[in-house]
């Protein structure tokens with residue numbers, strides 16, 4: 001069954017140009033090989049005068065409700081979250097790459113949305129991700145967690161930072177940890193990676209790391225972090241078990257990033273196997 005006529009009907013109903021379907025991007029396909037596309041309805045743009053009115057109408061028509069992307073990540077399963085973040089990242093990339101940076105002319109999207117081409121300069125633009133390292137540092141019995149002032153109240157995570165041009169992942173991990181808490185790392189071990197939508201598209205590369213025995217004194221860089229500290233295995237295991245931000249924010253205890261965040265996986269891996277950062281790679 002083609003959903004195109006249905007989508008055209010909805011767009012027309014909400015006063016949108018049905019040609020906008022051409023702005024859709026391919027984000028995956030079902031087990032039955034049906035292609036899944038995503039389309040930005042532009043409801044957040046300030047140029048859309050009737051945006052809030054249209055939002056309310058759409059919620060009724062589609063029997064759903066619009067929700068903040070970060071909040072949605074607490075509620076979705078891995079598969080749906082991945083579709084949602086791919087859609088959001090790709091649509092945002094297209095929106096920000098409408099013009100060629102060499103010729104200044106409009107660029108043109110291919111059907112799938114996997115690239116844009118400038119007909120004048122012939123430059124092909126591909127969607128980009130910024131590599132970000134995220135590291136859970138351990139001293140053998142405790143792990144180091146930190147928070148930025150922009151984090152939700154009470155949430156602590158592993159140390160993260162963007163890779164600089166020319167750096168290897170290992171160099172980025174060592175530099176970020178040295179910059180943010182003044183520690184020199186001993187061993188590093190790759191854990192896993194994930195695409196992350198915030199602040200734009202990032203490829204999060206997660207590692208465990210250990211410090212030399214006895215070299216655990218931290219100097220928190222207050223320009224980057226609000227607080228950082230060593231947490232015992234018990235404290236972190238307890239926080240993982242009761243990880244519900246909505247109740248934790250109220251009773252003042254610290255809590256950890258949601259299950260879908262790679263920081264959560266990294267912390268969980270350490271809780272289950274505290275020696276993981278010191279084992280040979």
Ligand SMILES: NC(=O)C1=CN([C@@H]2O[C@H](COP(=O)(O)OP(=O)(O)OC[C@H]3O[C@@H](n4cnc5c(N)ncnc54)[C@H](O)[C@@H]3O)[C@@H](O)[C@H]2O)C=CC1
Nearest residue numbers: 130132134157160161162196198199204257261262263264
């Ligand atoms: N998925 C997860 O589990 C987690 C994801 N993160 C993500 O990691 C990202 C990086 O962590 P931070 O400590 O904020 O990084 P950071 O320690 O490198 O500091 C951020 C600063 O880096 C600079 N920067 C350099 N390259 C940048 C780029 N391509 N885009 C934006 N800013 C750039 C900016 O000045 C920015 O203010 C965060 O945006 C956060 O969303 C952080 C923790 C957990």
Ligand SMILES: [Mg+2]
Nearest residue numbers: 159160161224
């Ligand atoms: Mg950082």
